[in-house]
Structures are given as C-alpha cells and as structure tokens.
Amino acid sequence: MPEGDTVSGTTATRRTPRGLETRSRIVESAANLFYVKGVNATTLDDVRLASSTSKSQLYNHFEDKLALIHAVIDVQSKFVLAREEQRLRSVKTLSGLRRWRDALVQANSLQDGSYGCALGAMSIELSDTDEQSRRALNASFDAWQRILVETLTRLRELGVLTEDADPQRLGTGLLAALQGGYVLAQNAHNSEPMAVGLDMALDHIGSFARS
C-alpha cells in the first residue's frame, strides 16, 4: 500500500484533474453536512447523495470515514484561518476590531445563531474520541489565537493600546468569548449572546486604550 499522501488524508499514488475535482466535491459536501448536522449524525450515504458520487469514490479517495473527517477538518481550518487572517491583517484601530466583531455577529445572525463555529463544534464532538482530530483542531485554534495576538500586538505597537495590555492574554480571552458566544447563540437560536460576549471582551480590550 503505497501512501503518497500529498493532499492530507488522501490515499493516492497519482491523481488526475477530474479525480481531484471529485475529491473536493466530496469534501465540500461533507464539510457542509458536518456543519449543519454534526459529524456523527452524517452518514456516508448523506455525503454520497450531497456530492453526487458513489460509495466506491468515497473509498477511492479516502481510506475510511475518519480520513474524510480529517480532510474536512483540514479544509475548514484553512477556510476559517484564511478568513480571519484576511479580516484582521489590516486592523489598526479599535473600531477596526469592532468591524471584525460586526462581521462575525452578522454572519451568525443570518442563520439565527445556529450551527455555531465550524471548528468549535467539531472540536467538542471529536476531541474525546479521536486524538488526531483533536490535535489538528487544537493546532487551528492555536493559529487562530496567534492571529488575534498579532493583531493586538500591532495595536499596542501603534500606540492604540498601552504597554499594560498583554496581547497574549487578551487574545486568549477574546477567542474564549467568541467560542462561548457561539455555544450560547447556537443553543438559543439567537446571535445576541454572542454579540454580548464579544462586546464584553472588546470593552475590556478598550480599557487598555491610550487615552
């Protein structure tokens, strides 16, 4: 069994464009289903149906369901991190940070708070079951936090925040507030608690603003 493993989670020796196209269709469909139904509640038949593929294709492209899960974690992580990176890179003021908040809250409210955070949900569902998933998701959360810390560090260097501000702690707290907001919003089917949670974190960060 020669495992090329160029693309994470793939059992490939060589792949054609068409095959890669099919593969990504499968992953996209699975990602979507995992997001709205949960990983465990999604069957491979669901994935097959949603992606217009067949059983053998799933097993051609993925060792087993777990490999598919890992691929989905991979793609969701990349998606979330790219989005956050893009949104936060240019933030240079506190109101820039608030606009970041607004975008998250708005996206969440468009779906009535449902489904929560793609990474957080998978994390809770998988981290006690599959160590590899946990590691991957943990790495993504670390990266996410790093982006936040970089942003806050920049704000401090620009003099928006005072020297007292600890970007590391503030970044962790901000991410915790965000994740907790997702949990409460998902449960309440209402994005309000997420908005309140984030606002509290931002207010706290604002308390370090250079007057």
Place this chain on the structure above:
Amino acid sequence: MPEGDTVSGTTATRRTPRGLETRSRIVESAANLFYVKGVNATTLDDVRLASSTSKSQLYNHFEDKLALIHAVIDVQSKFVLAREEQRLRSVKTLSGLRRWRDALVQANSLQDGSYGCALGAMSIELSDTDEQSRRALNASFDAWQRILVETLTRLRELGVLTEDADPQRLGTGLLAALQGGYVLAQNAHNSEPMAVGLDMALDHIGSFARS
C-alpha cells in the same frame, strides 16, 4: 399506552423503590458515559454494562435512547444548577466571585481540561439534531445565566459594583467566557485558557467596582 410521566422521560404507571433505584443507576451511568465519550459514541450496551442492568430494563424504564438522553439532560441540568446556585448564593464580594472562578478552574484542571462542560457538550452535539434537547438545554443555560445575573445584581445592590454595571450583559458575557473557556480547555487538554477567559470577564466586572 398510558404515559404517567411523573419523572421526566419515564414510561411509568407505577414504580417500586427497587425500580426507581435501577432507573437512577441507569441515568447516572449514562450521564457519565455521555460526558466522557459523547452521546453518539455511547451505545446502549455501554450503558447496560456500566449500570449492571439488562436491555429490557433500559426499555422498561425508557421509551428509547432519546428518552434516556432527555433524562440525562434533566439530571445534569439539575446537578449543575444546584452546584452553581449553592456556590453563588452567598457571594457578596468580588473576591467571592474569584473563589467561584477558582473552584471551576480547579475542577477543570483535575481532568486536564478534558470533557468540557456537561451541558455545553451535549448542547453542541444535540442542538442540531433534536429540538426537545435543545429546548431543555437552552432553558438550563437561561437558568444558569439567571443565577449569575442575580449574583451580579446583588453585588450592585450591596454597593460593590457601581450603578453603571449592567448585570444582565455582564452575566451573559461571563457565561460566554466560561463556555468558551471550556471549549478551548477541552481541545488543548489544559485548563489554562479557561482560567484566562474567566479572568478577563472578572477583570471587566471588576472595572465596575466602586472605588
């Protein structure tokens, strides 16, 4: 099929002490398994084994697995709310609130952050699948938040916090920070992010302290 439904989730007409004893043994075992393995990953055979009962007893006491899940939600909710009520009722100072924080963090660190919040975990796993579970868990979160709000209101009335403090918003934010902390801690297998998240919320609350 006469459904007595005195005890939530039970298909009972009449029950003897022995039966009730068995029932609660089942629920306790299930609650524990759901907590450490997740609801979906726990089979009825696991429950049967852990509770030293047999298949027919499960179905004698519960309509189906979902009914058992509802019973577990019920008992976990009562447990968490009783604990929180008991711990927060007597809090009359900010350092009292910090002791509440310490207790949560310590309990979490004893299990290396794993498993997260019993209610939060079930919430994420079930809220997209079963509406009744979502409602029940949402009610519990509401009650939890109410306890926090009452505590903060008390602190304000006692003059510990200024009139500017908005117990409602602070309570929601505090709960969000807690839940988010659980998520990050579970994933990192480390209670540190939970401590940081809670500290940020408490610092923010502290900023409303009457000087």
Place this chain on the structure above:
DNA sequence: TTCCAAATGGACATCATGGTCCACTTTTAG
C-alpha cells in the same frame, strides 16, 4: 401463604451504516 404486578435477564429480530468488490468508462501517455 398466595397471588399478581413489577422487575429482571438475555436471546433474538431488524435495520442502518460503514466498508468491499467488480464490471465498466474515461483519461492520458507512448
């Protein structure tokens, strides 16, 4: 003591789901 409902144990039926296989088609390299 007797009787009956409740409680119990465990075998068994059923079914969904993950996973396999193989015949057939498409693509691509020589």
Place this chain on the structure above:
DNA sequence: CTAAAAGTGGACCATGATGTCCATTTGGAA
C-alpha cells in the same frame, strides 16, 4: 491508436447498534 491506469457506478456484505419478546424471579399487599 492503443493499452494501462485512474475514475466511476452501484450491488453487495458484515457488523454493530437499536429495539422486541418472553420466560422467570422478586416483592409486597390481601
């Protein structure tokens, strides 16, 4: 053009989980 490799479809198998049944035991009230 052709042959081999990659991709595809869907029937099929195996497993394990949920849920059923029934014979037997237990416990308490008349």
